[in-house]
Amino acid sequence: MSFDLATRLAERRVAHLYRQRPLLESPQGPQVRVDGRELLAFCSNDYLGLANHPEVIQAMRDGAAQWGVGGGASHLVIGHSTPHHQLEEALAEFTGRPRALLFSTGYMANLAAVTALVGQGDTVLEDRLNHASLLDAGLLSGARFSRYLHNDAASLASRLEKATGNTLVVSDGVFSMDGDLADLPALCAAARQKGAWLMVDDAHGFGPLGATGGGIVEHYGLGIEEVPVLVGTLGKGFGTAGAFVAGSEELIETLIQFARPYIYTTSQPPAVACATLKSLQLLQTESWRREHLNRLIARFRSGAAEIGLRLMDSPTPIQPILVGDSERALRLSALLRERGLLVGAIRPPTVPAGSARLRVTLSAAHSAAQLEQLLDALAECWPLVSEHD
Known part of the structure; x- marks a missing residue:
């Protein structure tokens, strides 16, 4: 008897649930180098921008x-x-x-x-x-x-x-x-x-x-x-x-x-x-960090509503965009990455079945201009994913 690990891994790939580790080649921050490419990241939990202070x-x-x-x-x-x-x-x-x-x-x-x-x-x-x-x-x-x-x-x-x-x-x-x-x-x-x-x-x-x-x-x-x-x-x-x-x-x-x-x-x-x-x-x-972060959160939520994105009821730096299907969530993440933005797709079993999402996380280190860059990219990419509904 042996462990059939290959089958387990193949099944995870077919279900669009396979996980891979992005290789970070720079310190934490909004602008990062991942897998050899410069990207604007919205997926770190460094909420106050202190990890590289x-x-x-x-x-x-x-x-x-x-x-x-x-x-x-x-x-x-x-x-x-x-x-x-x-x-x-x-x-x-x-x-x-x-x-x-x-x-x-x-x-x-x-x-x-x-x-x-x-x-x-x-x-x-x-x-x-x-x-x-x-x-x-x-x-x-x-x-x-x-x-x-x-x-x-x-x-x-x-x-x-x-x-x-x-x-x-x-x-x-x-x-x-x-x-x-x-x-x-x-x-x-x-x-x-x-x-x-x-x-x-x-x-x-x-x-x-x-x-x-x-x-x-x-x-x-x-x-x-x-x-x-x-x-x-x-x-x-x-x-x-x-x-x-x-x-x-x-x-x-x-x-x-x-x-x-x-x-x-x-x-x-x-x-x-x-x-x-x-x-x-x-x-x-440094209370300005929280104040700036709260302004970014409010602007993201209003901008996302204008695009027609489905957000969760969150007043925090964690701003998930609910997509539903794991394959579509991966596609939206890939489209953003093609445009130089890194936002991770979160899929089951981390979240319940049918609730795959992009987990946008905001940081006090993000500028207002960088947030607008994210909103512009989402406005461009969202119709490419949602048209298949």
């Missing part, structure tokens, strides 16, 4: 010069360096919570939080459109796992009625493929009524949302009582790498003691933490 780069250089390159060991052995600790303290202050805990990736942070808090005999309830890392964490926890209808507090309430043991409600803050916001006030109310905890992964909210970039909890004016477990990633709005969980003293100590993805992995390079400390400062103080 000279002060962040310098902070990483200085950090490497002082602290070396590798973390060396897990945090609990001898891998917890001063920059890691300083960043945790700064993130705790930023989120208005007693403690924060640093992780190497967002996937690890989500696996760690869910599996450390619930297990056999408990219940974990998740939004149907949650990120894959959250869904995987729920399945791996061993708790009774159920998904409620997308952003539907009534659906959540009905599932809470059947919950057993400790109950954890888990939601994205900003949904990564639709760009819409979780209705946190309603979800909080449903969870608190049944004594459940709410965990929010605000990977795409930190930076763009909130008066100081504090994400969806700042946007709604919610605190630790409403959202006891707050997760953020550092590779998007912060422009660096890694993730964190912020919460109470007891929560963070529980993760340090019981979260296997934290205990059994080497810490991130301390120089990355040095870079993130600088990007956190820029994120908070």
Whole structure:
């Protein structure tokens, strides 16, 4: 008996679901070189344009010069360096919570939080459109796992009625493929009524949302009582790498003691933490980045409406153009690329069947003129795809 990998791959190609990695040959930014070609990119999660910021780069250089390159060991052995600790303290202050805990990736942070808090005999309830890392964490926890209808507090309430043991409600803050916001006030109310905890992964909210970039909890004016477990990633709005969980003293100590993805992995390079400390400062103080980004979002939505594109209900830098068919989504992406624009086609299983889309992501690093270039290209290309409806 052998694994028939060739057939699996061929089937994916036939279904127009085969994925290929574009080779980036330049730093992150609006103007990039990909697969040997200069392109204007609208597909990066570098929402505030900090990934290639000279002060962040310098902070990483200085950090490497002082602290070396590798973390060396897990945090609990001898891998917890001063920059890691300083960043945790700064993130705790930023989120208005007693403690924060640093992780190497967002996937690890989500696996760690869910599996450390619930297990056999408990219940974990998740939004149907949650990120894959959250869904995987729920399945791996061993708790009774159920998904409620997308952003539907009534659906959540009905599932809470059947919950057993400790109950954890888990939601994205900003949904990564639709760009819409979780209705946190309603979800909080449903969870608190049944004594459940709410965990929010605000990977795409930190930076763009909130008066100081504090994400969806700042946007709604919610605190630790409403959202006891707050997760953020550092590779998007912060422009660096890694993730964190912020919460109470007891929560963070529980993760340090019981979260296997934290205990059994080497810490991130301390120089990355040095870079993130600088990007956190820029994120908070340079409010013009959010203001410019919001102007770009408003202009894109109005321009897309004029073209007749079908957008999702998103007030965030994630602006998906709903196409439906995977082959058509790939064709639209290819037509844009022929005109020098890079916008990725997102297809199942990342999104539900029949909802393939182009995921436009905007950055504070984009200029108004570059956005107009995208709208002009979409106005030209969309009829070439939609005429086959």
